[in-house]
Amino acid sequence: MALWQKEETIIFWLIVSLFFISAILICFFWLFYRYQQNIYQQKVAHLENEHRFKESLRLSMLESQENERARIAHDLHDSLNGHLTALQWSIDLHLEPQKLQDKIRFCIGEVRRISHNLYPPLLEETPLEHLISNQVQHWLSRYEIDYYVDVRMQQPISSPIKLHFLRIIQELFVNSDKHSQANKVRLHLRITPSSLCMYYRDNGKGLESGYQAGLGIKSIQNRMMMISGQYKTKSYKGFQFISICSDSRHLYKQALS
Incomplete structure (x- = not known):
């Protein structure tokens, strides 16, 4: 009987074959596990970056709103309020009607400008x-x-x-x-x-x-x-x-x- 036909030899090669197949499967599953782990870590990092970005935008939007309110308050106080005060003085001083009308028109224009900036008509x-x-x-x-x-x-x-x-x-x-x-x-x-x-x-x-x-x-x-x-x-x-x-x-x- 040839050597390769002996039962011991056949069993030996079967064991060797199973060992190599098992090793290949283990390597495959290990690589697949690492691949899935990398994908998961990338997704987590992406979600964290997206969360930080959205939080940064939210904070910047809140800051922008506060700045816009400050700008509107500045317009109302320094521009419109000043001219209304001057108009009141003009009325108290009994200035000419034409000058009063000019001041009133200017105040109307300022109100229109501020309102248009807030929301376009x-x-x-x-x-x-x-x-x-x-x-x-x-x-x-x-x-x-x-x-x-x-x-x-x-x-x-x-x-x-x-x-x-x-x-x-x-x-x-x-x-x-x-x-x-x-x-x-x-x-x-x-x-x-x-x-x-x-x-x-x-x-x-x-x-x-x-x-x-x-x-x-x-x-x-x-x-x-x-x-x-x-x-x-x-x-x-x-x-x-x-x-x-x-x-x-x-x-x-x-x-x-």
Whole structure:
């Protein structure tokens, strides 16, 4: 009988084969376990980072609200209250009716300006491009503005989206005014059946090295997250902001009905 036909030899090779198969299975399950563990750790790290990011945005939004309240209080106290006090003195001094009317008109204009900043009038009925155009008019004395609109559909945009985009543009102008030392701004808006895209650029000094997002940028980030939008910022020959909102569930009115 040949050696390989002996019972002892067959049993020996069966044991060796089982050992190698077991070793391979153990290695496979160990690698699979480590793979699943790595995926779990990555998910945990992602959730922790997302939680910290949302918490940071929440805190920045609260801070932004407090700053906005302080700004409104400043407008009411230093502008409107001062002119109303002057109007009262003018009445006490029996000034000419024409001068009193001029002061009253100015106070009415200040009330209108403050209220428009708080909430745009006729937000529901006014197209987004017209709302932004009105906002652009406020900055024409400060900047040379290239405002271009490409509207490729007539379906009305939902009011929350319009308000968020309007606030983002207001914040971008304020940031340029405070930090960029720019004198030119390019603002392009494109509205299509599937997306709402905006491009903003100034010719200022751009972002400094090691720049950390301030309250204004964090407020913009929070608003983009609330409307399920994507965005990116660049600093090349000035400051650039590009955003895209393509979630049709929130973008247009009929999608909400």
